[in-house]
Amino acid sequence: MREMPEPVLEAAEFQRRLLDWFNRHGRHDLPWQCQRTPYRVWVSEIMLQQTQVATVIPYFERFMDRFPTLAELAEASQDEVLHLWTGLGYYARGRNLHKAAQRLMAEHGGELPVASLEALAGLPGIGCSTAGAIIAQSTGQRAVILDGNVKRSLSRLHAVEGWPGRPAVERRLWALAEHYTPEERVVDYTQAMMDLGATLCRRGTPECSRCPFVDVCVAHARGEQRRFPEPKPKKALPTRTTLMLVLQDSGGRVLLEQRPASGLWGGLWGLPQFDDLVALRDWLDVHAPGAALQPNWPAFSHTFSHFKLEITPQPARVVGLDSVGEARCWYDPGNPGRIGLAAPVKSLLASLAPFALAAPEGP
């Protein structure tokens, strides 16, 4: 407990101020705040990992429309789950959600174990903070959360030095979060902490004048709100290059391959990728003999958090190739199927959909 910075307020006073602010200025009409079942809260919390609310909302609506219950999610194919995840990123979340749903049906009677933090956090895709959020939001039982919003607010309030990704810093923030979390009104308290960080104590331009803690905030007193939390130490992004084969048959359909189950774009469908033209030609010799290469299209780049990928689309034509082998399919860009696609692939296919027989300008 000596790890905990000095609290700026007693817990009861902190809660009173926060909840009073939340009553007047909090968000009360997010899609997962109605019919607050453990299942809906769970799905929302998974989608909201490292993803902003405005981005999540349409995905959440489509997901709930297609999978209204845990049982229906468990019975679906992974392809269909990933299809609804296309564009949301971090696809392991979708795979883990699906896997957890099947495990819950088989081993937990089709219910989330919301009475146990440990049982919840033992499910794939659910860590400490998400487990706490699910319990707090769906049962009202006391549970502590520490997401990006809470980290930002608490690190400013107490001027906690160091990048929150460092375990030592994260431990101090957990201790503070633990200290302030109440026994009562946990649903509102939890939502209020996230709303405070998302709407007031924002990363770029915090609105300190409207903050219920402006008078006790250490960072504000020093005029250093912007310095907290400390940014992640950065390093140069490596650049990788790849060729993406856009092999079309006489009907304009495009050959897709399903990617390995784990790793980048795991389980999604994509274009065959190659390091260089030699490897691409070798592959064509084996899998699509007689295919005719066309001039490549302009390269474009796609930036990930840890590297930049420069993609050169390499179009080719083939006729009379019906059997394409395991984990491959012919995809009609004008009539998309319900499968998961990597974002740049989806963009590339969309750009050629209306002009299946013409070379597009690029995505």
Place this chain on the structure above:
DNA sequence: AACTCGGGGAC
């Protein structure tokens, strides 16, 4: 403790 895993919003 460091690395992997996405896409988009905000600036």
Place this chain on the structure above:
DNA sequence: GTCCCAGAGTT
């Protein structure tokens, strides 16, 4: 262009 977001899993 940069930064980072309702983090978790793997090494």
